[in-house]
Amino acid sequence: MPWSPEQKIQTREKILHSAARLFTRNGFEKVSINDVMQQAGLTRGAFYKHFASKSELYSEAIVYGARKVVAERKSRAIDMKSVLEAYLSRDHVEAVDGACPLAFLVSDIAQQGNIDQKAYQQVLEGLIDILTKESGQSEDTALLSSILMIGGVALARAVNDESLSDRILSVARNETRKQLIENGGE
Amino acid sequence: MPWSPEQKIQTREKILHSAARLFTRNGFEKVSINDVMQQAGLTRGAFYKHFASKSELYSEAIVYGARKVVAERKSRAIDMKSVLEAYLSRDHVEAVDGACPLAFLVSDIAQQGNIDQKAYQQVLEGLIDILTKESGQSEDTALLSSILMIGGVALARAVNDESLSDRILSVARNETRKQLIENGGE
DNA sequence: GTCTATATCTCGATAGAC
């Protein structure tokens, strides 16, 4: 195999997929490069031909993971109401793949450096953009919905008791739905 | 020094204080036992005469840290409105001491074991209890306020830009205030 | 570009002197 310009891109994609999956659920520190590469079907040594460091992988994985969530949600449901229900659902809270980094890593990010916070903010602004443009909410209402979505999922994931977790999701769902009806454009 | 029954309690308290301070801001993995003991003015070796493991210290530090927040807030302001304003403030987001573990560790907890989630839930139920009993909100409204408080502070801490961070706090403040007026008992 | 091997470091936890 003399050259393989697009095979390298594919491998990179595989690493990113594995990284997004593992980082989102377990955070930066609890995931090793070995874990990521093993799940991608490779070994440690190959990693540094694709990324400069673990930190670089982390911030790229956040953006990658968020893009996948958006693509997935868009392909399944068009109306914003269904998107909100799916986001604030038990399936999402327990998702092993395709979970939203915004909710799953909200306090993990604050502990990392500025580069990761920038990546996180960029993704958050993308969410706010979707909420304003596709459902006609004001920016403040979109911000409020974001807090309820991210805070709701994060909190539902933190508690031990599933019935309390479900109540948290339910309350957040009801309120975001209300925001959508009262302040939505359509 | 033949015996010192209460000096041991004092030392334990010192370790817990240091642990709550460091863990709350940096999470479980980014803080070493050495860090905790050093800030408490001791060395590693003495640690295991007070706690069985790092995990045990972590869950105890969460409860300890939350109790300190409640005690601090109660001593300064009586009315719930002031408490909410202080909680959803920049001072709290940037606090190096006395920050609320519920907000600062919301996604860190989900990555740890069940014991830590139980400790977290216990603290959360304490907050819900305060919100219902001391401001006459229904349980659902109290839950909603909790999501806004915890989610608001967590999200404000995650983003890079301070102006966006302030807008998040502002939106969350306005909404919790509204909840308090509409659904509060007094 | 991927592999094995390894250098270097940090951490949790333990042992033993005082």
Next chain:
DNA sequence: GTCTATCGAGATATAGAC
């Protein structure tokens, strides 16, 4: 009960054969 010293595991990152 606190100290210094150390064990052993596991991490990031690098080197070199293929």
